[in-house]
Amino acid sequence: MDFLRQWIGIILILAGLARAGIVVLHDPMLGYANQYDMHRTSACIGLFPASEAAAQAGTPEAPIPVYKLGSRTDGCYQSAEVGIAATAVAIARATGASTERFKLQWVGYVKLALLFGVAFAIAWLLRDHPGASAIHGLVVLFILADPVVTLWMNTLYTEFATIWSLYLVIASACVLALYDRQSFFAWALLFIGLVVLAMSREQFALLGPALVLAAWPWLWHSSRQLTVAALVVTLVAAFAALYVLPRPVLVTKTNRTDTYLHLLVPASSSATRGLATLGLPDTCEPLVGASWSRQRGESVEKTCPQVFALSSFSFLRMASDEPAALARAAARTLPSVQGVAPTYLGVMGGQRGKPIDDLPWWAFSPLRALDAALPASVFVALxxxxxxxxxxxxxxxxxxxxxxxxxxxxxxxxxxxxxxxxxxxxxxxxxxxxxxxxxxxxxxxxxxxxxxxxxxxxxxxxxxxxxxxxxxxxxxxxxxxxxxxxxxxxxxxxxxxxxxxPGGDGGLDQPAGRQVSASGFQLRGWAVEPSGVESVKVRLGTLERAVRIGEASPVRGMLRVESTHAGYPDAAKAGFALELSREDLAQAGAPNPLTMRVLVQGKNGAVTEIDRRNLEFVGAPAPAPVPAPAPAS
Incomplete structure (x- = not known):
């Protein structure tokens, strides 16, 4: 019993190593496929898929196992992942391996070594605390060694560095809290974790300072000087991540559009007020509710370029003018964060369209199964x-x-x-x-x-x-x-x-833009609502029509809706369709330009606008000019 008590933490970590190693070392390669984001890491070191067809395009159906080292390109997103990949390339060169046939699994080997090197180091630091060591081993076995996490290893995504560094910071801080004596090794691990966390992705640059402040009483008790040093180091790293490291302009444009135009302005009591609060002109009004990937036939760069000048902290303007808008935006987003694994990505090399749910039994993910089984309300509560x-x-x-x-x-x-x-x-x-x-x-x-x-x-x-x-x-x-x-x-x-x-979400797949046929056209799209979709209505000029719910959207888009909104009721049949005839359009006021709005009503009675666009009709005679008023006699 004493032996088990003393070594249970190590035993659990060894079991986790075996579990993770099966996934990382498997042939054919297992890992999340590249939807395109991996190219931003590739651009920094010139490491691209060996296949010319996949070298500059997304391959979400299946991961590409073989890469080759070439020239750096534009679009580099500097992050800790670049350092990990560069380390794998350096090891390959040092061992004489061919960089013309670079296996992406070699990056996974480096990540596997990083994860379990730290796990064994933490276990050694917890050797005098068997209870804490056992709990740490459980986390490694059931969370960090789960395929939800380990499938990020054989990739060039930034997620692994974020997870690894966050684990390192929290674990080392807890070790320092347990120790009656100062441990310079634990402090060194904490400093490494804070720097890597800041560099892992721009989103998490300020998480390090926040965690240091939260742990301040415990860290201060261990060492006052090193506590102050930790705060200074993480602030410097955060500043470098936010303002020194170069970021692709496209990433900034996408983030600003999706945050302000798609989410925050629609959450305001009125579009006019939301735009004014953020300092955006009225010309941005046609793009309220639009995202970077769905610009509704408009152009953000031409119609509302001012949104790109907003900073990542501009949302604070709403905190003073209309804090309720921020709360409504948070309420709308909360159900959509459910989904611990991107099930719209293939995970097995050479087999297209095989997501994490279709892996063999030995790679089964209880974490993914639990996440998928939770109703949206339970997930929100947790x-x-x-x-x-x-x-x-x-x-x-x-x-x-x-x-x-x-x-x-x-x-x-x-x-x-x-x-x-x-x-x-x-x-x-x-x-x-x-x-x-x-x-x-x-x-x-x-x-x-x-x-x-x-x-x-x-x-x-x-x-x-x-x-x-x-x-x-x-x-x-x-x-x-x-x-x-x-x-x-x-x-x-x-x-x-x-x-x-109102928490509805959705979009139109058809029509793709603003121009439609005056002889009639079909609308196809999808809509979800946390409380369940009661109805979806289209308002076009003076016309209002209810759509058919349960229709299928285009195959690829529908699969993505199911996976990214799995916690929503009826996400599997979120598609809708509506045909508008020439007579319907004439009744609405065509061929004059008309504003079309798509509204989804939830079973809670709340209504969300999921699409708005100013339609232009083609293939019809121009409307008769309005006669000028007769001059006054």
Whole structure:
């Protein structure tokens, strides 16, 4: 029993290594396919698919296993992933491997070594704390070694560096909280994690300073000088990530369009007010609700280039003028962040259209299965509870502060997990909008599942501790019940308010632009709503028509809707269609230009506008000119 108690953490990590190694080393290669984002890493080091056809195009159906090293190109997105890939290239050159037939799995080998090198280092630091070591081993085995995470290894996406560095920061901070003596090794791991986290992706540049501030009381107790140094280092790294490292202009344009035009301005009480608050001209009004990928026949660059001049912090203008708009935007986005794995990407080399759900039994992902099985309301509730961990941990810390002999590490862990989830959600909304919201929020979703795992695994440990110290147990139990009750009540109020807000999402696949035939045309698109879709209506001039719900959108688009909105009711049949005849158009006011609006009503009664465009009719005689008024006699 003593042997198992001492080595359980290492045993769990070894099991996790075996589980992850099966995925990373498998032939044919397993990894998320390139939807195009990997090319931004490729451009920095000149590492592109060996196939000429795939070298400059997205290949979302299946990953490409063989790359070749060439010249750098435009579009480079500097990140920690570039450093990892460059390390793999350097090792390949040093060992004499051919860079003309560079296996993408070699990058995966480096990532596998990084993940489990850190895991064993943390386990060694926790050697005097078998309970903490066991919990750490459970996280490695069931979360970090899950295919949801390990499928990012054989890729050039930025996700692995974010997950790895966040794990490193939280784990090393908890080690420092547990230690009565100073550990320079743990501090070194913390500094490395903070720098890599800032460089992992622009979205997470400021997460490091936030985590250092959250852990300040624990870090300060370990070393005042190193705590200050950690804050300075992470602030410098954040500044470099935000303002020094070059970013592709296209990424900035996409983010600003999706955040401000697609999400925040429609959340305002009126489009005019939203545009004015952000300092955008009235000429941007036709693009309100449009995204970069769906510009509705308009051109953001021609009609509303001013949106590109907004900073990633311009949403703060709404915080003072119309804070309710930010709350409505958050409520609309919250259900869309469900989806811990991008199931619209193939994952097996040489087999097109094989997503994570179709992997063999030995690569089964319980994490993905749990995430897919959760109804949207349950996922939202778990997410809100995770958010509440940060303030709840702070309150508990203030109440229990007199127990200075107890490191209170579980409170630190709760605050860091909750803080990471809050940060990931806020930066998803105000940095990228609803475009691939689930993918951008993935670190927050993983924090939720880590918290759930720790809550289950920690109940026994907590009960044993209370049995040994019954007096302290009474205060801790009372404080815990009070905090949980307040958090539960707050979550209930938040869910009730969120459930009443307009949260619809969707778009038109057909027509693609503004010009349509005056003899009639067909509309095809998709619509989802967290409460369920009650109806979808099209308003064209003076005409209003209800569409047929349950129709299929184009195949590729429909598969993506199902995967990115899996938690929404009826996401599998979210398509709609409507035919408008010549007579319908004449009744609406054609051939004069008309404004068309597509509105989705949820079963909660709330209405969301998912498309608006000013239609122009072709193939019809021009409307008769309006006669000039007769001069007054």
């Amino acid at each position: 997410t809100l509870v995770t958010f509440a961990l940060a303030p709840a941990g702070l309150i508990a810390l203030l109440v229990l502060r007199r127990y200075r002999g107890d490191p209170l590490t579980p409170l630190l862990l709760a605050m860091l997990l909750g803080g990471a989830a809050i940060y990931a959600f806020l930066t998803t909304i105000f940095g990228d909008g609803m475009n691939e919201a689930a993918r951008h929020y993935m670190p927050g979703a993983l924090a939720t599942y880590v918290a759930l795992l720790l809550a289950i695994g920690g109940l026994g440990t907590l009960a044993m501790r209370w049995k040994e110290t019954p007096k302290e147990a009474m205060l801790e139990l009372g404080a815990g019940i009070a905090v949980i009750a307040l958090a539960a009540y707050g979550c209930w109020l938040a869910m009730a308010w969120i459930g009443a807000q």
